[in-house]
Amino acid sequence: MDNFTTFVTFIDQWAWIGWLVLIAVFLVIEMLSLDFTFLMLSFGSVVGLVTDLIGVPVWVQVIIAAAAAALFILFLRPPLLKRLRRGEDPTKSNVDALVDLRGIALHEITQISGQVKLANGDTWTARTATPVPIPQGAPVAVSAINGATAIVRPVND
Structure with a gap:
């Protein structure tokens, strides 16, 4: 059990690096896809990073980050897409x-x-x-x- 406790402590101490890596990966994927989905996931990861800096346990960080990402996808992404496509040329091609x-x-x-x-x-x-x-x-x-x-x-x- 001592190794497990050491592992959990290690994960808890270095979780902020994991959140930074997730933010970077999601932003790179977003730059390639331009669909705002991975941008919302990176926002969720930012929320996870903030909860880590506050001192919340890792398992709670993951739940909060996932919930935040889901809320961003459901409520922030649609108006952003609508605003982005507002100036599109309606001419069919x-x-x-x-x-x-x-x-x-x-x-x-x-x-x-x-x-x-x-x-x-x-x-x-x-x-x-x-x-x-x-x-x-x-x-x-x-x-x-x-x-x-x-x-x-x-x-x-």
Whole structure:
């Protein structure tokens, strides 16, 4: 039992280094992910460090740090994310910009194959989501993009 007591005393004396390491690791991961989750975990670790400096037992430090991190994730992270994304450009881009884009069927489009020329000038392989084929030359609109294939629907203008 003497070795165990020595080990617990050692952990209790040097826990502040563990908290500093956790804070640093979480901050580095946050810089790579930019999602605020690891930032909240580092804030929880700061709370754990403060409780260690006050003299709280290690097992209580861990519980308090975990609870603080959970509260930060639940209550601080959502408004920070909302504030961060407030100035984003609402314009759709990439694949999202293709949904609802109109085009013309270059070949008959079935559930298996087809080709479409979109209004932006791109030519895509295409499929229809319905069993009814779309004839060549018919106007279409993109419903979704599945890999490199446009899922299209007929448009009746």
